Each structure stands twice: as C-alpha cells, then as structure tokens.
Amino acid sequence: MIADNTTLIEARDLCKSFDRGKIPVIRGIDVRIVRGEITALWGASGSGKSTLLHLLSGLDAPDSGRISILGYNPGREADRLELRRRHVGFVFQLHNLIPDLTVEENLAIPAVACGQKPGDARPSASSPTRSACRTAANIASRISPAANGSAPPFAAPS
Numbered sequence: 001m002i003a004d005n006t007t008l009i010e011a012r013d014l015c016k017s018f019d020r021g022k023i024p025v026i027r028g029i030d031v032r033i034v035r036g037e038i039t040a041l042w043g044a045s046g047s048g049k050s051t052l053l054h055l056l057s058g059l060d061a062p063d064s065g066r067i068s069i070l071g072y073n074p075g076r077e078a079d080r081l082e083l084r085r086r087h088v089g090f091v092f093q094l095h096n097l098i099p100d101l102t103v104e105e106n107l108a109i110p111a112v113a114c115g116q117k118p119g120d121a122r123p124s125a126s127s128p129t130r131s132a133c134r135t136a137a138n139i140a141s142r143i144s145p146a147a148n149g150s151a152p153p154f155a156a157p158s
Helices: 049-057 077-087 103-113 128-142
Strands: 007-018 023-034 064-069
Touching: 007 049, 023 049, 049 064
Parallel strands: none
Antiparallel strands: 007 023, 007 064
C-alpha cells in the first residue's frame, strides 16, 4: 500500500523541443503529484499538454530534466516496461475506447492482456481506478452531448 502523502510523479526542470531544437515546447517545467490528489492540466491548443503527458508517462523522453514515477526512472527501458505493464494506463484523446464497454471495462483490458482473470482485473470499490471512473462519469455528465454530436462514452462504475 502506498502512503497517502507519497509522491507518485515528480519532474524537475523538464525541457522538450522538436525539429532538433527549433520548436521549443516545454521549458523548465516542475511537477509533483502526490497520492490522492486530483490534478488537471489545461491550456490552449499547441501549448504542450500532450507533450507533457507523454513525458510524464514515459511515452517520450525529455531533452533535459528528471522524471520519477513511483520511484521508477522512465528513461530506463526496464523501468519504462514495468511502469507500462503494472502502473500506468493510457486513454488517448482520440477514439481508442471500445464503445460497447464502460470506461472501467476499457481500463481493465491491459490487466487481462497481462494474464489477470477478468474478475480480478476489476478494481475494488476504494481503488484509484474506480475513483477516476466516477470522476470521469461526473465530468462527462456535465458536458453537453451537443458539444460533439453524441453522448460521452462514460458510465459510472457500479
């Protein structure tokens, strides 16, 4: 069990650019997220939100700076593999969810792919995943279906 005040993600002085440094995207970002915190990331299109998430999750490497996720260094391949297999999940902004499944069921797919039984892959009522699903359903219920032409693909976990 992780202590309530445990730092889950910490990044110091992150920098990232594209096109061999010609397009700076992230400059000197510091981030610290502790267990139990709900963190939102927002900004204008092209401001670096997705790039920061890619860095913090180990999908991409910073040009400079330091990242720690649960004490793992996503710059090391072995740590990155462990993080992806056991600790970090991705729900991309494009339509990569299976529409016939709830968010919770979509989130369980990687656990089942790693050999867990479907019933064991369901998070407990108090787990962060269940809490995140409830939060997502709550937020989705506030978004007008008219905003994108269809109802959001969220269902609150039972």
